[in-house]
Amino acid sequence: MLVLLPPSETKATGGAGAPLQLDALSYPELTDTRRKLIEALSTLADDVPASLTALGLSERQVEEVQRNAELWDSPTAPALERYTGVLYDALDVRSLSAAERKQADARLAVASALFGVVRGTDAIPAYRLSGGNSLPGLGTLRSVWRPVLEPVLAEVDDLVVDLRSGAYAALARIPNAVEVRVLSKDALGRRKVVSHHNKSHKGRLARALAQCPDEPETVEDLIDVALDAGLRVEREAARKLCVVVDA
Template sequence: MLVLLPPSEGKASSGPGEPLDPGSLSLPGLAGARAAVLTELVELCAADEDKAREVLGLSEGLRGEVAKNAELRTAGARPAGEVYTGVLYDALGLATLDAAARERARDALLVFSGLWGAVRVDDRIPSYRCSMGVKLPGLGALGAYWRGPMAEVMPEAAGDGLVLDLRSAAYAAAWKPKGAVAERTATVRVLHAPTRKVVSHFNKATKGRIVRSLLSAGAAPASPGELVTALRDLGYVVEGEAPGRAGRAWSLDVLVDEIH
């Protein structure tokens, strides 16, 4: 099972430690694309703070994020699973999983990123600010920029098992499963049961809880149909069925009344 996650907008500080080693990151086929984005982002933020803040869509109160980006090559790096914070990652609670579940997380989770393309939770990265919605002056819109490199590496990363796609729309734009991979892919919406509407907090928190539940239970669904069974066994209310056409991903709805 491969689980595709969005990053968090806010991130924990880099803190002390050895700086980024680009060669140590997972998916080495993305190395060239990562180097290009990193170089432009660092140079932009080091050269013109106001322009960088405009490009990155940052408010005056987040001006310090520009300076942080300018120091990405020398800032301390830490596991991505510690860098990403926010509602989904709080609910996932990587640090509080037992040893076996943490090992599963290292193998199963892949976090998409405007800067890195995608990283595993144990890849060591510095804290940064660069969403997939950013349009860099040289490389252009990052969602479009990453499509080519991702198309090269993701089919192999997906393997021959289930792909559970929990990304938000901006990050899903960087890679869309096709063909046989799409048929093994399930996307998930979380709906507030009384209103049957997507509510941001319910959506993010429940996705984090779903991943935690699967990892903690040692569940290993090999297909979207097996995922539906596994989630129902874990107590989730799931609606969805196989798509009507070949080469299409499954679309599942998880209904929740409240977040505990």
């Protein structure tokens, strides 16, 4: 099973790992594209105003540009510990047992605007780049990633659980993946997408999938794991699930 998580805009600072080694990351087929993007992003960081504009940042976020300037030299941390925020708080990998953490590292991966996709143990630096950004000379990240990332993900033979958000799903289509979305339901039965519930419940589902001793192989197995975790799940189509939460 491959559970594909969305990344987060916020990243933990620092790290205990050596500087980035692209050859050590999973999916070596993506190395050339990763290097091209890192070089473009670190070069862009030499021009702070241009970086702020391209990345959609305010002047108060100039430290994010500095992170990009130090991509090759800054310390690294495992991907599942680098990303922070609501989803990763709910996932809470640091509280998993040793056996569960091993399963999390094997089963969970993170979609990334900079790295395409990384596995849980891949050591990466803090950076700032979003799926909807464009970089000078390269264009949109969708145009950069789709030709190289889609073939890599298409080769995954296991059950793929797609928890990515829209901007990251656009970087690579995965035709046979099980898509999961989260909707809130009010007292009148009306449903809508909401950011906080979306992230926290996807984090809960990811944690349950990391903890379950038997790796799910079918959509039915996936539903059972979600139900056991206390999530209300509905099957919208053969490979589409919806987690419903009260507004």
